[in-house]
Amino acid sequence: GAVVSQHPSWVICKSGTSVKxxxxxxxxxxxxxxxxxxxxxxxxxxxxxxxxxxxxxxxQGVEKDKFLINHASLTLSTLTVTSAHPEDSSFYICSAAGNxxxxxxxxxxxxxxxxx
Amino acid sequence: AQSVxxxxxxxxxxEGNPLTVKCTYSVSGNxxxxxxxxxxxxxxxxxxxxxxxxNLVKGSYGFEAEFNKSQTSFHLKKxxxxxxxxxxxxxxxxxWNNNDMRFGAGTRLTVKP
Numbered sequence: 001g002a003v004v005s006q007h008p009s010w011v012i013c014k015s016g017t018s019v020k021x022x023x024x025x026x027x028x029x030x031x032x033x034x035x036x037x038x039x040x041x042x043x044x045x046x047x048x049x050x051x052x053x054x055x056x057x058x059x060q061g062v063e064k065d066k067f068l069i070n071h072a073s074l075t076l077s078t079l080t081v082t083s084a085h086p087e088d089s090s091f092y093i094c095s096a097a098g099n100x101x102x103x104x105x106x107x108x109x110x111x112x113x114x115x116x
Numbered sequence: 117a118q119s120v121x122x123x124x125x126x127x128x129x130x131e132g133n134p135l136t137v138k139c140t141y142s143v144s145g146n147x148x149x150x151x152x153x154x155x156x157x158x159x160x161x162x163x164x165x166x167x168x169x170x171n172l173v174k175g176s177y178g179f180e181a182e183f184n185k186s187q188t189s190f191h192l193k194k195x196x197x198x199x200x201x202x203x204x205x206x207x208x209x210x211x212w213n214n215n216d217m218r219f220g221a222g223t224r225l226t227v228k229p
Contacts, residue, residue: 006159032215043206043221044160093159097215102167104150105217107159 002028004096006108014116015086021079021111023094030096033077034105035069038091050077084115118143120209122220129197129227137192137223139207149190150208150217151181160206166190177201197227 003026011019023033032051036044050056050071058064066088068080077096081088091112095105119142129135141147148167152160164175171183181192190207204224210217 004159034215034217044219046218049215091157095160102148102165102212104162104165105215106162107152109159110157112157 002096002098002106004030004094004106004108006094006111008111009109010112010114012114012116013084016083019081019084019113021081021092021094021113023077023079023096023108025075025096025106028096028098028106029074030077030098031074032097033071034095034097035067035077035079036093036095038093038110044093047079081113084113086115089113089115118147118209118211118216118218120207120218120220122205122207122223124223125221126224126226129225131199131227131229132196135194135197135201135225135227137205137207137225139190139192139220140188141190141207141209142188143209143211146212148210148212149181149183150210151175151179151190151192152206152208152219154204154206154222163192163205197225199227199229201225202227 005024007022035047047062048056048058050069052074056069071077093110095107097105121140150165151163154160164173166173166183174180179194204222206222207220208217
């Protein structure tokens, strides 16, 4: 089946630093990639949708300058949390979808980000 | 815009008993419906989907779901629950013509031995 690799799985860093999270589709071409944020015991909150070679579409309330998304190829998207602060601590999950309309999204294993 | 409701935050069943996790949806046009499972500190794993065809869909790990158009429901079921089925389950819906998928709030399933 389709595999999505997300790296790193766990990050602890100091406030003010920037953190990059990578999301790779290993065995299929991901036309669209999605970035979600999940708070404890809550559902997934869609942050942004990115199509290869295009600017990401951000959901309302998500700061574009804070959460930089790059989708430079059909197999890689990155999320950079810039100048991270403790309130950015969360579980971030990416998913990828191919260009076949009825296929499910395939998810990475998530990145737990802890800002001290 | 599409939406999903999972009316139960928590479902508890005894091992060996049948389980049902409920989901209702709202979407314009024909829906694409999905169930995912999430284990602690992991991403979501795809269980099954309904696109078209038979209303009863079979998926991974013995799970199945029944699409009911008149009730706009897509309940997840399993005839005999296992302790290892304990996890967080998400129902999701998206329209047929775009990738905008919406997730329910999730239902935590606990199967007790």
